[in-house]
Amino acid sequence: MGFSAAINEKRPNAYAVSLEGDLDLGAAGRLKNLLFELICQGAHEVEIDLRRVALVDATAAGVLIIAERALHRRGGTLRLRGWGADEMDRLAALTDEKTTNGYRRDGPRIVFFYPRDSERAKPIEALVASVLQRHRQDTSFFLQRLEIEEHPDLAARFGVATKPTLFVVEGRRVCARIVDPRGAEALERVLAPWLQPGRRAVTSQHQ
Numbered sequence: 001m002g003f004s005a006a007i008n009e010k011r012p013n014a015y016a017v018s019l020e021g022d023l024d025l026g027a028a029g030r031l032k033n034l035l036f037e038l039i040c041q042g043a044h045e046v047e048i049d050l051r052r053v054a055l056v057d058a059t060a061a062g063v064l065i066i067a068e069r070a071l072h073r074r075g076g077t078l079r080l081r082g083w084g085a086d087e088m089d090r091l092a093a094l095t096d097e098k099t100t101n102g103y104r105r106d107g108p109r110i111v112f113f114y115p116r117d118s119e120r121a122k123p124i125e126a127l128v129a130s131v132l133q134r135h136r137q138d139t140s141f142f143l144q145r146l147e148i149e150e151h152p153d154l155a156a157r158f159g160v161a162t163k164p165t166l167f168v169v170e171g172r173r174v175c176a177r178i179v180d181p182r183g184a185e186a187l188e189r190v191l192a193p194w195l196q197p198g199r200r201a202v203t204s205q206h207q
Contacts (some may be wrong), residue, residue, distance in 0.1 A: 002022070002054060003021040003024075003031075004020050004022075007020050007034075009037070009200065010047075013043055013045065015047070017034070017049065019031075019053050019159070021198045022054055023055060023056040023060035024060065025057060027060060028154040031060060031064075032063045032083055035064075035192075036070070037100075045078075046067070046071060046077070048064070048078065048079070048081065049081040051081065052082055053177065054179040055179065056176050057176055058190075058191050059140070061173070061176060065173070075155040082172075092110070107141065107142065108168060108175075109168070110128060110141055110144065110165040110169075111158075111168075111169055112132075112146065112164070113158065113160040113164065113167075114145065114164040114165075115140075115149070115158040115163075116148070116149045120134055120163075120164050127183075127187060128166070131184055131191065131195070132191075159180075163179050163180045165179045165180070166179075167177070
């Protein structure tokens, strides 16, 4: 899938940017140029809609963080529509409903949205476990499973409709996203920054 962006100036120096497609390594440079062109033109507020984005790798997520900091230094703001503070608070609240068997909650988390009757859910979960175990994580991942039918509002705010979708969350930031991964190579590409020798296997929680 390609990458496209639509920019709408809502008012002077305030922009809405709608992204669609894959924010992979190739698209990260285009995204950086787009955002910093707006900043150089005097943008003070930038809202980025990520709900139509199928994949966000760590490089593209890093571009968003750098742009946010650049705007902040100028007294401006960057807001991600769909993955904001409210969504992070709701994920944290769901996590707190059950124990995590002693695993760190401040470590990276994989949030897995899936349809209740999806035939892809179990193969994807097995794929995630296989990739993480093969790379032997020394910082534990927490796998948080969320049925779309049980959490339709939260799924919608993350831009998840009917396809199984994985998010990597650290702290209060979404660091990566992939829709319906079809093999270890695609998943490893997204998880590359966290796949280091010696890491422990993933723990999990159903909701």
